[in-house]
Structure formats: C-alpha cells, structure tokens
Amino acid sequence: MKKVAIIGAGLSGLTLAQHIADIVEVTVFEKFHQVSGRMATRVHAPYTFDHGAQFFTVKHPEFAAFVHHLTQVGLVGSWDARFVEVDGTQVKKSRAWEETFPHYVGMPDMASVGQYLAAQLLQKNVAIRVNTQVTNIQKHEAKWRLMDASDNVLGNYDWVVTAIPAAQAANLMPSSYTHLSTLGSVVMLPCYALMLGFEQALNLTWDAAHVTNSTLSWISVNSSKPGRNMHSSLVAMSRNQWAADNFHQSESWVIESMMQTLAGIAGDQVMQSKVLQLKKWHYANAQKSALGHVLIDSGQQLASCGDWCISGRVESAFVSAIQLSQAIRSAL
C-alpha cells in the first residue's frame, strides 16, 4: 500500500483520511495536543468556549449526509438561537433561527466533531500523531521525508497532503510543488476571540449577534448552544481587518478594546466575568474569493486541501477533502 502523510487534523485532514484510508496507509500529523483545528473548544472548567467556528450551515449533499449522521449519533444539534443584527451598539433587526434553515453546532462542543472522526480513524488503524509539528519535507530517495523542528525523522511517504491554512502550507511544501505560488496568493485574515465566563446568567434578549460598524463582528452566548452545561459563557469575535491592523498590540490592549466595545453592546454586566481569556488566530478566515478547487500535483505526489480552497467555512473544509479524496483516488 502507498503511504500518505496528511498534515493537519482539522475537519479537512480528518475527512480526507476517512475517504482514502481504504486504499492507502495514512498517517495524520497534528501540531496541537488535540484534533479538530479551528472547530475548536477551550475548556476552562466549569466553562467551555467554542473559540473558533461558531456554527455551520449545510448545502452540499455529502456534507448534509455527514451532518445527518452526526445528528443521529447526538454529536451535532441545531442552535435555534435568538439572533440579532447589531449596527454599532444598536440592535437593528432580530429573528429566531429555526429548523427550516438550521445553524448547526457540535455537541457537547464544537471540537466533538473532529474528536469523533479521529476515534473512527483509530479504529481503522490510521495513525494520528498529535503534538507533532511537521517543519520540513525533503526528497529522500523516491519518497518524501517529513521532519520536525529538532530534525527528527517523522517517516518517509509516497504522498504528502497539507490540510492546513494556505500560508502555512506555502512555507512547508517543497519548492518543486507546482502550486506553491497559488498557495502564496491565498489571503487569510487573523481574528481575536474573547472568552468570558460568568457566575450569574447573562441578562440578554439574544443568543447570537452579527455586528457591523464595530471592532467586533460576532458575539455568541456560548452557553445557549444545545448540549452545553449551565455555566454562562460568552464568546466575542473581532472584525478580521481590525485584528490585522492590531495584530502586534499587547494582549491587555486588545482585551481592553474588545471589552469596551462588548460592554457598549451587551451592557456593563460583561465586566463581571469570572474568567476572561483571549485567543489570537493567525489564519482565521479565508477571503471569500477563494480558489474554488483543491490543489494536486500528481507528478510530485503532493496535494493541498482546506477550507480556503473553497470559501473559508466548515462546510468548505469538508467539501475540499471530498474533492481531494476523489482526485487522489483517480491519481492512484
């Protein structure tokens, strides 16, 4: 069997592994201590925070089938949030999200989806090596040799696939990769995620807010999502361009700025948080004008997938992996 290394255990890497593990021997490498990538959850007991993807919607039939299965096994639910549109600090529109166009979340948290896929892969004898950052890919005889930052050899592979943000893939892939300049052309913007945990329930008339004309772009009452515990938690996302403009500011400056804006929208009650954390996402969201397709170099046996190939959303990560699995199966 050919040996394939997949770099990145987010939704795209794990989905790709699922769809090629019957014809090749797969190893997945993940730099973080847990899988699921930007479908991320931070636990600060008793609080949990989805500090990456907030929800996802479904259009593609194969993604619909996958989400239907996850719903059946209780790992995904519809978040029927009280949704508002906020302009500056003022609520301009409100409506309830409903089951006719579901806004899905992982249960009991967003990372559950990746963890479920990883557990299934382990049953298929796919190796998932967490805490392992691939930093170098070299030609070694007829194979690709993967190395870490201490020059440890992580293995020799016939194919290497990146399932990581485009800019990181551009830094990692060998110079012979045909699609290196395409990778370099994909723009992904940063984002700050502020996480707040409270002793008291928040007094708000909404659960999810899309914010315009503000430092913030989004606010979720995380604890209003289905399957969460009762401890009141809130996640606020910065605007991507604001994060880019203030990427090198100190953490305390960013927290102070975001807290002031948040208080303007949700009231001074947010200042009473018992837990306050900040996550700085370097490559959070791909710009909408993404490529529309995955990258494969059959001659070199190198390829790339990820949300950014399509549109920077959870569904795009899944669909990109399906597309690449089909391309790799044909190439083999």
Ligand SMILES: Cc1cc2nc3c(=O)[nH]c(=O)nc-3n(C[C@H](O)[C@H](O)[C@H](O)COP(=O)(O)OP(=O)(O)OC[C@H]3O[C@@H](n4cnc5c(N)ncnc54)[C@H](O)[C@@H]3O)c2cc1C
């Ligand atoms: C703040 C934020 C909010 C978002 N909100 C939404 C939303 O509401 N709805 C929506 O649909 N989408 C949202 N998204 C986007 C969504 O999270 C992504 O589209 C999707 O999770 C991307 O999956 P992926 O597998 O392509 O990449 P990732 O999830 O980024 O997975 C890549 C993985 O590769 C690992 N990795 C990177 N480099 C290496 C290396 N060299 N070696 C080993 N491992 C490596 C990373 O640790 C990561 O686990 C949001 C993202 C962020 C950050």
